[in-house]
Amino acid sequence: MYLKKSQTPLLLLLWITIGTLLRFASLGVLPPWTDECATTVFSLGNSFYSLPLNQFMGVETLLSPLQPSPEAGISDVIHYLLTESTHPPVYFALTHLWLKLFRLEDGMVSIWAVRSLSALLGVISIPAIFCLGRLAFRSLLVGHIAAAMMAVSPFGIFLAQQARHYTLAILLVIVSLGCLVKAVELIHRGEGLPSWLGLGWVGVNSLGIATHYFFILTLGAEAIALLGQAWRETQQDRLALLKPYWWRIYGVAMGSVAGCLVWIPALQAIHDSPPTQWIYSQNAIARWIEPIGRFLLWLFSMVLLLPSSFYDLSLGIIIVSGIVTLILVVWIVSHLRYGLKLQQLDHHNRSVITILREYVLAAIGLCLVLTWGFGIDLSTAPRFHFVYFPAVILLVAASLGGCWNQIVGNREQGIGNREQGAAMQRGLGGFHGAYKVRTQVPHTAPPHERLHQDGSREQGNGRKSDIPDRDENSYKSYFGKRIVVAVWLIGLLGGLVTVSNFGYLQNERPDLLVSIVKEASEAPVAIATTYKHHGQTGRMMGLAWGLKDIAVANGSNDNSRDFPQFFLVGRDRNSSSYEDAVQQLQQQLKELPRPLDLWLVNFRTKIDLESQQCFREKRSRKWAGQYNYKLYRCVKN
Template sequence: MGLYNWHSIVSSRWLHPLLLLGWFIIGLGLRFTHLTAKPPWTDEFATLVFSLGNSFLPVPLNQAIAPDILLQPLQPNPAATIGDVIHKMITQDNHPPLYFVLAHLWMNLFPNQEKYVSLLAARSFPALLGAVSIPLTYGLGRLAFRSRLVGQLAAAIMAVSPYAIYLAQEARHYTLAIIWVIASLSCLVIASHHLQNRTLLPLWLIICWVGINALGIATHFFFSLTLCAETLVLIFLAWQQSQQAKTLVFLSSVWWRIYAVALGTAIAGLVWLPSFLENPYRSSLTEWIQTDGISLSLLNPLFQLFAAWVTMIMLLPVESAQLAVVIVSGLVMLIFAIWATPILVRGYKFQLQQPQTSLPTQVLTGVVLGAIALFFILTYIFGIDITRGARYNFVYFPAVIILVGASLAVCWDTSQKAVMLIWLMGLVSAITVVSNLGYQKYYRPDLLVPIIQQNSQVPVLIATTHKTLVQTGEMMGIARELNPSAQTTTQFLLAHQEQDPNTSTVALENTLQQLPRPFDIWLVNFHAPIAEAAKKCVAQTKPLSAVDGYEYKVYQCR
């Protein structure tokens, strides 16, 4: 009797908490594996600098500077306050400040023995938040489908999702935004059941939903795309109910509380509008996603979104340096997709057809499709190609994971091996990301610096055209990778330009005339006419390796 009761307790009381703890530990371990192995890129440098309460503005422009001067904004500032962080974000960046304030408080917990801020301290915060999203995913799955199995499978997929791990290993705000997306979707699911049952939304739900949405907007402005997708879902539900009831249900008292949520959320969003519009750096910092909607390639956004969708579930070493590995990885992913897609589609259709699960399936599907539609509208109509940044798909990513978990739950009783195989593919994909064979950084200074040091035996000037903090971050990445001996023989030039590229050319010309020879010029991402003083030097004709994020030319001035 005792043994039977023990097994009953384990299966009923402790099974699900222990399973969830297991997914959390696996997810946490993956997110912290090789956490600092990849060099930070320019967006992460923005996080480091602003979270310290520092600024990029003190870095001198149009003159040769030493690496330690370029990296000075990365030095911890004990005198910086939360107010400094907020002021720097509002006046010098194009993101809201909530995450950066939290990162400031987090990094203050780490004793810094180094000259510069700890990359581990900066990246550990989003990695931890990414792990926290695993049990929250379980909660959303269980809440939406009234099923612990759906919650467990969704949490298991979230734990090993290569896309989730890619975001968690960046010193950026996306994992915090994902937490708010999960919380807001939870409120949407609860609200949809109240709307279906024609019952009033409880006051606590209204307050929580508005508060969550306010925090989401204060974390990332693209969280508003999640809110817009939720709005489309609510409009669809209103239309659906109106068709069934043969009356305008959106005028009923039930819907007035939805309008209260919308009004509160709108006020929380409009608070940030003045600072966003008045920011002098806003347009230049978002220039990379702005394009001519008429001449935009019709296929690029489709491929970019498709790649993001695939990597939410699987990603093998397609960025390996070995061509054979890339080809084999691509073939395996294709075969796996052909096998797994019918399984997921069959499970999805089953959930959609069941009376108990039809509503949450429709709601989460509506969020995904609504967000994707907004991506295409911004891209093709307004010429803002946000599909270029895979990270922006965070706005609907949790909904995808819940739907995958719901689909897998259908075939759990009949084909557990298939479910386990899909999860194992996710685990291998997660290892691919942490091993830097997938979702590599956009900039690879760890590859460029060895090329510079192998080909230049004399002092080096690394020159780039400068417009915003983006270019400063690109050079910071190089400076951070230099070995101690190169720190003393290398200088940087941030040749600033507003509209006229020739201003960068003049800055380069003036700088070269002041440098004692011999030296080598490395023009890295230098988008301006070459200075006459550089043309008098010998151009490097030896073919050198291409490096992600950095286009370069070499001139030897002897």
Template sequence: MTNQFMNLLSLKTFSQSRYFHPMLLLASIAVGIVLRFSRLEAKPIWTDEFATIVFSLGNTFHSVPLDRSIAPDVLFQPLQPQLKDIGDAIERLFNESTHPPLYFAIAHLWLKLFAIQSKMVLLWASRTLSVLFGVATIPAMYGFAWLAFRSRVVAQLAAAMMAISPYSIFLAQEARHYTLATLFIVASLSFFVVTINYIEKRSPLPAWVGFSWVAVNSLGIATHYFFTLSLVIQGLVLSVIWIKNKINSPLANAPLIYWWRIVAVALGTLAGGLVWLPVWQNIHGSELTRWVYQDPLRNFLLPAIRLCLWANSMLSMLPVDIFSLPLWVVIVFGNIMIIYLIWIVRFSWRGWRWQIKQSNSSFTAKSLGGYVVSMLGLILVLNYGLGTDLTLAPRFQYIYFPVAIALFSYSISAYWMTATGQREFEDKIPLTQPLSPVMIVLLMGLMGGITIVGNFGYLQHERCDIVAKSIHNESQMPVLIASTHKHHGNTGRMMGIAWELNRLNQGTYHSSPLFLLAHNYQGLCKEAVCNDPNNDPGITLSETVAKLPRPLDVWVVNFHAPILIENQNCTSADARWRKVEGYRFRRYECR
């Protein structure tokens, strides 16, 4: 008992030191760095990462030949590290993709700092940029939470949760722009919180805050177009606050004393967004974005289920990868996750209710809570109203992720304050186990981070490693891997398989596999060649197989056309199509 009292006393004394909070924040940053850099180059690469690398280098996917068998070196031609001018990188991006250019321009300058001598170095360097932006989000979350709640306890918990969040680590370990977009979300919402504070004090917004806010918003749109959804919801929340003030305030009939600068910020942000209007008009009909548009009645409950899964991954995740683990392990950990999710909802709700009653930041907390609820509502409206399903990909949830972490930290900080005797909680935690609920949350978050590092979660976009392992283990003869082609996303999926095969083979494979991208011309152009029946992917595959020596294994991957090789003594070795995340494949044996 005496030792426990002395430990608490020493902790309290150290916590009053001016070095305590900086050191605690540095500890969170250090943990975040270790988790994000762990096994960075070992994670399977997927289509969009190839797009980042290719466009950042200023290269093009059009250099890959279509409608004929090619070797892996030819397939990897777009990855040649011959850095061109930054203008070439932006031009390639606009010609072949649908993304804004800011991150790709930064990545172009970043890759120039490396002496790239191999594809693995190229991958590591590309992912490192995303990692650095992800690490920067940790202190940014500390600042955002402190601005919102004026509590170092909440700020430290928010930084710690961001450091170990499985979702945050998942975003950081990919060569994509989502960590930079998240950083801009945090910055924009920080100005949003500052504005709410000025509204609460009935003071006009300083000009420098307005100009900075417009700049951050414009840069956020130039990083990812879904950033505009955050701006829409910020505007919605501020409009609700204005209406309430108009109804309840004694100044209801007065002019817009402190609102005109907020309106100026909105107009400046609108101007920064309208620059991209011509690009947005072309995105809806693009083949690259067509997968987002779904029939909302086809799988009515799936969007809500996916939202729950993505939200859970922001706090914790246990190994539940059905492709890498035994079924009984997946079932056990899955049940633990369900129990933990139920507990964490009740646990945080109690803390939220107490904080709203007791803290001085309830107005800001309610505003941020309105932001999250409105964002989730907007996502569901887009799905069920417009058939645009943003729940299909976990990466799109970055638009509310930082606020969810901040509000969760705000809620559980009530338990920390109770255990340390700072405030009185209506349902007291037994002081024989001080801080135990918060420690459970942090431990589960850390386990989730380790799960992501080991690639045992459910956030993977494409499992090219599973396909490559099947090909490597089952084929003992020359291999042709064939896929239909419409855009560079199909090329990237084939490159992922080739990448993982190269990793597995390590130069010892009995023969180099060949690849075929059979272009699907139907509906893509009006020239006579596109209407030629001989330019059918199924015929292209048949003609290619006829030219290759036997025996031969033909792996058809994501092949959306008739497979016309049975008449060439090729028989299916699989009773049905195999499916993993991002791939649908089947093996044929040609004797």
């Protein structure tokens, strides 16, 4: 199939429409989880430290940092990020400006508005990956397949529906990869990198670091891929790296390093920052198999995701989904490998595939080095794998592009038996031209080029030894459009699973605990948690947001049951002990009216509540949506 350029805008619009519907579906339904609360608070130029510790506070007080301040500006955003968080400021500054476009809801920003910027950037990644596929493989077909897969990717949708900076980072990875692919193409042609492209590449890389520090992994993976290209060059010419067209590559490298050095002080502070301690694993080497399993799960989810949520589904459904997922992975990978081999018959495509493959392997390798070598377990959260996500989508698109256009017999690709090729064409006539068989290239064409019907030239030597050996007689015709459509439909199913929150790609789910609280408590509610940093505050904010939404929907007006009290049990700064704070909680409990339902959520210290006439509800579950909880019924003396 050769796509007409006139079809491109409409087809691309279709992928963008599908991607938009999936990314904006149910965008404002769930309460914000911890990191989204942090995004909102810091983007508004507010501080978490404005909230009191060791005393009961109402929902309005707890949610007050989510209210915009007219005096706050971008300087406040940067200030509080540098003093209370570990993230660079670009996305938060953009969100600060973005939220000014929306009206407030009951004095607070809308969670839909906060998430919509990330969702919009996720939509923009669809035409961006199309352009990258078109540029890298000189193929409208690969560009469209890449856009189609990006539109429905469960992983891409999952990140786009969070009020976080990952979709902006993905866009910058796509642009940086485009610069890498173009640079390698120019190296092959012995041409220097244009100044505008080199400066743009440095700018994108610097902006990437200012968006997410893990963008450094992108730069490291690109450097390793370029080192591989340099090694291949030196195999043909030992002095190749001294040639002028490499000089600007060195300049880009130095400029990108300079863009990283600016953030060295901030990076040094991350290791000792309390909010990041969860990512450090003390026994990553001893439990080496677990990160590999999680890496594979995140990798699979870039293309497919079946119902598998431990929050909502039974163990039986999850087991069946796991078995079906493994079967689909084997089936898809077998076809992708063959399609990739077919694409590599073309010299230009082979070069691009080599660079992208080396980039993906290098990125994964760097993640594993950090996990096993430094105890920074990047497998614990799927969002950290944005680094190689666009390259995986592009490789999948290239493979499916090979599947779409090719049917290979033992004499296909224009070599030998013309009658067999003609017979194959006649036999496939009933498929309405769904497949195209290439015929022998006239000997008048240059040996390294083949002419398509649309006039574009394709590089490649067409040697028989390059043809993948899959079936000596024929390769069945279903290895064409049907495979591509099937893989896309599997991706679409995964996208719908993600939107429905039935997949294993999940963050904290405060809505699940909110439902339990509303069902189990008829008395007024108090919720207490131990406090280390703003992560615990964010978890309580998610609960408060969900409880307030339900109360407002039910028409409640400051009812003590619908609007509970919250207590952040802070540690002593010198001894790191909760003892004094626990005593304050016990003392203040006496002052609250009874009966009272006290919920201890993620409570990490001992407390005697029986002396306060508060008794554990044994029948309650122990966790929901990544929240550990215990329910105590407090009665009158």
